[in-house]
């Protein structure tokens with residue numbers, strides 16, 4: 373019974389989203405390209421990229437987080453679960469990539485930006501759509517109309533021989549071009565079908581793309597939002613998604629907000645620090661607005677908000693930094709580093725009295741901090757107030 | 758963009774055809790800006806700066822191990838040079854070691870490196886002056902992991918830094934003591 377109703381919703385979705393791309397036939401679960409085909413060549417190159425992902429120093433190895441994300445990916449992928457392999461990578465900015473062979477790379481910056489499990493399911497479902505529809509191969513083929521794809525794959529395959537460039541470089545022409553609007557529609561359709569079948573609230577998909585486009589703002593592109601460059605989300609696509617989602621309103625569908633935030637909690641400060649480190653203050657402030665809208669302001673977010681202003685250091689930034697540090701200090705679980713940052717701002721203002729007080733609070737709270745000797749040296753160097 | 762560092766190093770290697778590495782003599786070597794160190798024949802000096810550094814020395818080649826010298830960096834000058842599409846970060850004369858270590862980490866991240874980590878800065882003497890030291894590590898865009906440390910001091914003439922890095926697989930441990938020796942011999946001439 374449940375299966376019938378889900379199939380019916382899936383049908384509604386397909387109708388609502390309208391014409392699917394007349395591309396290659398869908399991959400069936402457990403399918404592999406014919407070993408003699410050009411597509412097999414593309415998979416071989418992808419396998420080399422995947423091997424690099426497995427060895428990547430930026431790989432997130434935490435077994436709990438990996439298990440959690442893989443579990444959701446498997447639920448969303450359904451019969452394709454055995455075909456999809458998830459790799460979590462420590463990388464700020466919004467990005468996720470499905471390689472043509474089913475290796476799914478998910479960046480920490482994406483995990484940071486998601487509100488809940490349903491949004492993660494929406495992104496995985498969409499990426500799965502590109503895999504099932506073989507869009508990377510289709511795109512590679514179309515981009516090379518008029519040229520010999522075999523010769524081109526031959527060039528890519530040189531990466532397989534090792535030596536020079538890594539396979540990720542060899543795959544760049546495949547990965548970095550934008551998917552076409554018909555490919556996006558097809559991937560949206562499959563993504564919605566799969567996340568709905570897995571019991572997730574389809575509204576999350578609209579929330580996610582809408583928030584990502586809002587983070588981009590009026591700019592054409594942002595180096596922090598690479599996902600949008602590859603998956604363009606113009607208003608027409610969002611409207612289409614909204615209509616499709618409205619057609620399958622599912623009152624019992626899951627958002628998984630608390631569960632998702634709990635899974636991410638141990639990593640959130642480090643992922644926020646990665647974003648701040650990029651020194652793209654305008655972009656990072658937009659990201660923080662997004663997070664505040666989604667999750668509210670907690671002490672960790674308020675602290676890093678202050679850090680963005682402290683590190684930018686424009687005219688009023690010290691005051692703005694102190695304002696956010698003040699908010700962080702009034703919220704539960706303020707980071708210990710807060711008083712060190714307040715000390716640095718006060719010191720840069722030559723407010724020696726306040727700087728001393730803040731550094732002393734830091735040392736009192738963390739007498740064994742790795743930088744305690746350095747902070748004591750700052751105290752010793754400061755003029756008497 | 759992610760390849761700025763690789764490009765810079767590739768360029769540096771490519772340039773060796775015309776601008777050759779020169780062996781360092783076993784004598785006191787003036788690096789610039791009043792900074793001098795005791796040279797040793799194990800090091801080769803590259804005639805032009807890389808990564809915004811004023812001088813670069815290496816044993817096995819800049820892509821594997823390197824000592825970068827930054828001398829008398831003034832207020833408002835960038836530490837590294839990035840491509841045109843990326844704004845460089847400025848050093849400020851009133852920065853603490855904590856802020857300089859943050860700047861260093863951001864510069865490495867901006868150059869396209871991943872998993873950038875910096876250790877807590879420690880107060881040390883550098884060239885007879887009160888200075889600081891911190892460890893760092895990163896993975897370059899090709900996934901090669903480097904360990905290193907930075908020793909420096911902010912003086913009235915500007916910021917002085919000597920930064921050593923080598924591959925975690927071999928060069929860091931192999932050349933670390935030579936780099937320590939070099940840093941320990943640093944003198945800054947007072948005019």
Ligand SMILES: [Zn+2]
Pocket residue numbers: 498502551555556559602603604
């Ligand atoms: Zn897409």
